[in-house]
Amino acid sequence: MLTRFALRPGRPALRTSFSRGLAAASADESTGRRWAEPLSNATAKLVKRKVAIVSGYMGTGYHGLQLNDNVETIEDEIRRAIFKAGAMRESNFEDLGKIDWARSSRTDKGVHAGCIVFSGKLLIDEESKVDPVSGRVQGLTEALNASLPDNIRVFSCTRVNKRFSARKNCVLREYEYFMPLSFLKDSIIGSNGADFDTDEAVAEFCRALRRYEGVHDFHNFTRSRS
Incomplete structure (x- = not known):
């Protein structure tokens, strides 16, 4: 499954450093703990900024993309990686609506995605930089991949306008x-x-x-709505 749309950088912020997130993720691997300490208590001032995450994954072994209680999902893995990277407060972990979370599409159990986009308000260090041309949040992609399994990869993290929504701004969904x-x-x-x-x-x-x-018109194949 592929999704396409143009990403426009939002207001430039300073470079984001996730070195502590990488260190925490590495420590988590070496000790066998499932969680690393959240980084929201770091000395740097962290603020919420809308970020678009471009990702892809092999869906084998997962019960679909979207969060679902008591089963393994792609979104649960990504949520944990964001938390470990220090880009999400613990108070927002159980309710992604608090960070305006959206995804460009959804996949069912066992379905793969070559390119899918998530968006949400993530914690960014105001002392750091976002590339003024591309809007890429330097270091965040590496931090997320350090905590994700090999069958889920993040390709880029881009600072976008606060009105951006991965679902609403998607202009094409392609399935094979x-x-x-x-x-x-x-x-x-x-x-x-x-x-x-x-x-x-x-x-x-x-x-x-x-x-x-x-x-x-495939209206008759969709769930009826009142």
Whole structure:
């Protein structure tokens, strides 16, 4: 799944340093603890600024993207990494609405994402810098990846306008679906498989797929709303 839209840097802030977050994450790995100490009590003054996080992940082993009690999700891993990096207060950990959290799309159990965007108000050190041209928050990407598993990666963290929303500002969502040929075989030939024609099965399937090409109203496939 891919999402696309233009990111425009917000008002320039000073460079963000997450060296303490990296140190905390490293200590967490070496001691085997699940949590590092939050960095909200650092001596530097931290303020909330809207940041867009561009990420990608392999969804195998996760119960989808969105936070869900008692199961492992992608968003839970990212939330923990943000907390370990010192970019989120403990008081906001259980309620991401407090930081205006949004995601450009959602994926179900086992689904992968090549590019997906999150946005939220993260704690940034006013003594540090954001790149004045790109808006990139230097050091935050590395700090998050230090605490994330290898199957979840952050590609960039960009300071954006306070009105930016990863969901509302997304202009394109692109999905790719893969189906093993064996699925077609089972549905067509039943149990014996003696008369199975691979070429004809594929051709018939492609004819069905062409019915979905173009622009269509899929309202009837969505959840009804009052």
